Amino acid sequence: MVTLRINGKLVRAKEGEMLLPVLQREKIDIPSLCHHKAVEPYGGCRLCMVEITKQEWSGRQNMVTSCLYPAEDGLIIQTHTTALIELRRTILDLYLARCPDTPEIQKLAAQYGVFQTSYEQVAKPDDCILCGLCTRICDRMGFGAISAVNRGHKREIAPPLKNAPPDCVGCLACALNCPTKHIQYTDCGFTREIWGRKFELLADKQTGRPTITREFADYLSTHRDIPRDYFEQNDESHRKETALILGKIAVWNREVPQ
């Protein structure tokens, strides 16, 4: 265990644990759009930046992303200095230029007093904030069906060659974890459509309600030793348990991160 000083308060943390979870545990309101506990920290949104220093640094300060900075003994952390708030405002302002109609961004920006972007609106605004959660979660699930394509401002999330992704199993991990609900999918009876691909949903033997896609069930039975008929029974508690085993991502009980 190490001791940190966060906004003047002494806090204990595990050595090497990233700062963001520590700050969240301490109920410090720190914005973040690309972080999810199930996947490796990314450092893309830059909103969780904090100011750090140490006694022996003789006054030198450093701005770091708290999601990626490991806790070390004697670290002195400030989370809401003027410079940090100014930086977050600029970032949210830039986000608003890209996603002007996205409620999640509007809400966060309003918290920092930004109600309208001061920059030029991009030509084709949409809801995608390029946080990379969808692709990282897809990789974590073991599919790698979608990825970021193109560079810089032209970057977007897409399946290979923008065709229906052959490796997608329709698990919805990407769509349900998308913080701005940009990834569209439709569930209609026993068919599901996502990324331009159609999937058949299995039916629960008792209730007759749709469960997961055939492809996903196939994948789980071959790769994770889960019986083929496991998802044909609609047992919530049982499934929650399995969800934990499956890479800690509770996807199919629709637990959307806050």
Add this chain to the structure above:
Amino acid sequence: MKILKTKQLEQLAEEYRKTAGRHKKTVTVCCGTGCLAKGAQKIVEAFEEYLDRCKVRDFTVEAVKKTGCHGFCEQGPLVVIEPQGTVYTRVKPKDAESIIEQSIGHDAVIERLLYTNPADGRKIEKYADIPFYAHQRRIALRNVGKIAPDDIREYIAAGGYQALAKVLTKMTPDQVIEEISKSELRGRGGGGFLTGKKWRTCRNVDSDVRYVICNGDEGDPGAFMDCSIMEGDPHAVLEGMMICAFAVGASEGYIYVREEYPLAVIRLKKAIADCEEYGLLGKSILGADFAFSIRIARGAGAFVCGESSALMRSVAGEMGEPRAKYIHSVVKGLYDHPTVLNNVETFVNVPVIINNGAEWFTKIGVAKNSGTKAFSLVGKVRNTGLIEVAMGTTLREIIYDIGGGIIDGRSFKGVQTGGPSGGCLPAALLDLPVDFDSLTEAGSMMGSGGMIVMDDKTCMVDVARYFLNFLVSESCGKCVPCREGLYQLHKMTVKICEGRGTEEDLIKMEKLANQIVAGSLCGLGKSGSKPLLSTLKYYRDEYLAHIRDRKCPAGVCKNLITYRVNPDLCTGCMVCVKACAYQAIAGRKKEPQVIKEDVCRKCGACVAVCKFNAIDVL
């Protein structure tokens, strides 16, 4: 043949020198990328063809060497007669015959092929007398242009692999690191981090596997130092990497080469294959307990892959995106193992330091910035090309003494150092010594060593716009400040260039630029707003002229200029009328012409053809 002992290395060098000594002269033809493009290969073929037909005393086709870049690309293709050191510039294949007959057969010098000094119009014969070379100090480029890069014996004969032998037989890894630390060699890729310190950290990390990577992903527009070294002296790169591997305890190495350098890949592959054949790579190198192998990894054309963490991801076959480096790659790098990543030029300096000692090296350059630095000198300067100078040489010496001043006698406006993420320095800073610390202090940076000279016909707002455009399309797009911020900055510079800018925009740009520096994830974003910040700092007047007066003083930004015929100078020759693709110029013969402003597209074609300077750009 495997070389197992140091003695064999010396024998091999001696033997090769003896065979080469059979020729009383050698002809070296520059086969760097620039000269090849200008037809150097045809010249070599012409020599071969002639020597096939005719016999020359004490001279065979083996004495015609294809070397790497001589640096004086502007005057290429270059042919040098050694040991006299006679340089022939702008050689054509048909000159091969006369060169052999006159300069090899006899000791005559072909006057018309010599370099003409633009300063006084005199012809200069010797390599060392040409001002472009006279002010240089070549250490990293020591063999480039002198040896045939595809022959390992040439490198060995030039004293190559002696440093490796010395390290393997007489030194411990700690001593090697100590020597490099004492030399105060700093990373030539731009960061300027102390190489010895980097190696020491890597060695001290507890790990079974370590890697050595050479960064040859030189992405700056207009920079070609590393390209020339990899093409012209590949073995020096390998030797530097081997010494590093021995010092840090690595057994695997990678050279990351930019996709746009196919010739470098060919030369490096040949060099690696030769080393394996001679037993300089592989197991128990030179009979010592040291094994090392090198592989080539090719980039795919992404500028950001020159950044260490993105490069390592790219080598591992992942998407070339940087990661936060709170844990340094020297501790956790390629495949999460400790990794030393150095630039091509840094590695090339290593064998020289081992051979000559750290003390010798620190005497070159200035305090804390020892050694030399290679630059590619380009832009509006008379002598463009590849140069190497001691650290601390002033910008004035580089631009005026080596570069020969600004073309067409125009005035100097600024120099852009450090590539797209470097900054522009004004005429007031011409006496600034060029070293890591001075450049950073002035708001620019050393970078990998690009140097773009600009004259009074260059609009600094346009320059900032150009570099921002480059960075917008080269940003990987992972983090918001770089992806969205640089995009917005670029938009605002475009706005100013088009005459729609306001003074509030300037303040907004400055603020945003500083936030991008503070908030970006990697070096690209952190330095990405430097072209803007440095031009705003030194050329604010020019921005204000665009905003307040709606004028572009350099006459570059099309929306802010008008072309007008000066009736006093126009002779009515009508040449401009024919040159105008938009039929915007009209008038009678032998009378002053008139440009129709509403039709004129401001392409500048009329200005280019007018012999009387009768068209003004306002």
